[in-house]
Amino acid sequence: MKNILLIGASSAIAQKLNEELNQKNYTVFTISRTDFETSNHFKYEGSIMDCELPPYDIPLDGLVYFPGTINLKPFKSLKASDVQQEFEINALGAFRCIQHYIKNLSMSDNASIVLFSSVAAQTGMPFHSSIAMSKAAVEGLTRSLAAELAPKIRVNCIAPSLTETPLAGRLINTAEKIEQSGKRHPLQRIGNTNDIASMAAFLLSDDSSWMSGQVLKIDGGMSTLKTN
Numbered sequence: 001m002k003n004i005l006l007i008g009a010s011s012a013i014a015q016k017l018n019e020e021l022n023q024k025n026y027t028v029f030t031i032s033r034t035d036f037e038t039s040n041h042f043k044y045e046g047s048i049m050d051c052e053l054p055p056y057d058i059p060l061d062g063l064v065y066f067p068g069t070i071n072l073k074p075f076k077s078l079k080a081s082d083v084q085q086e087f088e089i090n091a092l093g094a095f096r097c098i099q100h101y102i103k104n105l106s107m108s109d110n111a112s113i114v115l116f117s118s119v120a121a122q123t124g125m126p127f128h129s130s131i132a133m134s135k136a137a138v139e140g141l142t143r144s145l146a147a148e149l150a151p152k153i154r155v156n157c158i159a160p161s162l163t164e165t166p167l168a169g170r171l172i173n174t175a176e177k178i179e180q181s182g183k184r185h186p187l188q189r190i191g192n193t194n195d196i197a198s199m200a201a202f203l204l205s206d207d208s209s210w211m212s213g214q215v216l217k218i219d220g221g222m223s224t225l226k227t228n
Contacts, residue, residue, distance in 0.1 A: 002026045003058055003108075004204060007048075007097050008066030009041070010034040012165040016197035017064065021204070029056065048093040053100050059107035062204040064114040065094040069134075070167055072127040083130045090134040095141060105153050113149075114203045115142055117159040119219040135159075139215050146213030154212040156203045161219035163191035185220030186227045 004021055006014050009030035021028050029040045031054065036043075044051035048067050069086045094115055098105075105111040120128040121135040139157055146155040162171060162181050171177065182189040199218050202208050217223045 002061035002204070003029065004062040004064070005029045005031070005056075005060050005101065005104075006064050006066065007031045008068075009036065011066045011068075011167065013163070013193050013196045013200070014064070014066045016193040017200050020197055020201045024201075024205075026204075029060075047088070049088050049096060053097065056101070056104050058104065060101055060104040060111060061108045062112045062114070063098065063101055063105060064200055064204070065097055066116065067093050068116055068167065069131060070171070071130055072171075073130065074127055075129050078130055083133060086130050086134045087137065090131075091137040091141065094138060098145070102153075108153075110206065110209060111153045112204050112208070113145070113153060113155045114200050115155070115157045117142075117157050117215060119159055119161040119217065119223050121159060122215075122217075123223045142215060143213050150212060154203075154208070156208070156211055156213070157215045158196060158199055158203075159215050159217050159219065159223070160191055160196050161185060161222045163193065163196055165193060185222050186225040187220040189220065191218065191220060 004026050006018060006028060008014060009018065010032040018028055018030065027040070030036055030038065031042045031044060033044060042054040067089050069089050071082060071086055073082065098113060105113065115138050117135040117139050118131055120132045121139055139159070142155050142157040149155060171181065178190065196218055199216060203211070
C-alpha cells in the first residue's frame with residue numbers, strides 16, 4: 001500500500017486523481033485551502049509559500065504538486081508582480097513543498113514526485129509569457145531533481161494543453177469557445193480531468209518505475225503535430 005500526498009488537492013484534476021488512488025487502496029493525504037471531509041486533510045491559509053505545512057512521520061511514496069495559474073496577458077500589459085506571483089505559485093511553491101517532505105520521500109523504497117508544466121513552456125504562444133516562464137522553471141526543476149535524487153526518488157512532469165477545469169473556466173465558458181479550442185488540437189478536442197489524472201496515477205505507480213526526468217506532453221498533439 002502506498003502513501004501519497006496531494007498538494008493543492010481541491011483542483012479538479014487532483015480530485016479525479018484522488019478517486020483513482022482510493023480505488024487502488026492507496027492512503028491519500030491532502031493539502032489545500034479548502035475543507036475536505038477526510039481524516040487525512042490539512043487546510044492551509046494564505047499562500048503556499050507562507051503557510052505552515054503539516055508534518056508527517058511516515059514514508060511518502062508519492063507527492064503531487066497541483067497549485068498553478070492561468071494568467072494570459074499581452075506582454076506589454078504584464079507587471080513584474082504578475083510574473084513574480086506566477087513564479088511563486090508554480091515553481092517556488094513546488095520547490096518549498098518538495099524540500100519540506102524530502103525526508104518522508106527518502107523513507108520510501110521507490111518514491112515518485114509528479115509536477116505540472118504546460119504546453120506553453122516548450123511551444124511559443126501569444127500572451128503566455130508569464131506562465132511559460134514559470135512552467136519552464138518547473139521543467140528545469142524536474143530534470144535537475146531527477147538527476148540528484150536518483151535512484152531512490154523519481155521525478156517526472158506532465159505538460160498538458162487546455163483542459164476542462166474550473167481554472168480554465170473563462171477560456172471555455174461557452175460551447176463555441178470549447179469547439180474553437182478543440183479545433184486547435186490535432187485530436188480535435190481539449191483535455192479532460194481523466195486524461196491528466198490517469199497519467200499522474202501511472203507515474204505514481206510501480207508501472208513507471210523505470211521513468212524519471214521526463215516531461216510528458218499530454219496535449220492532444222498540439223506541441224508536436226501539424227495536421228493542416
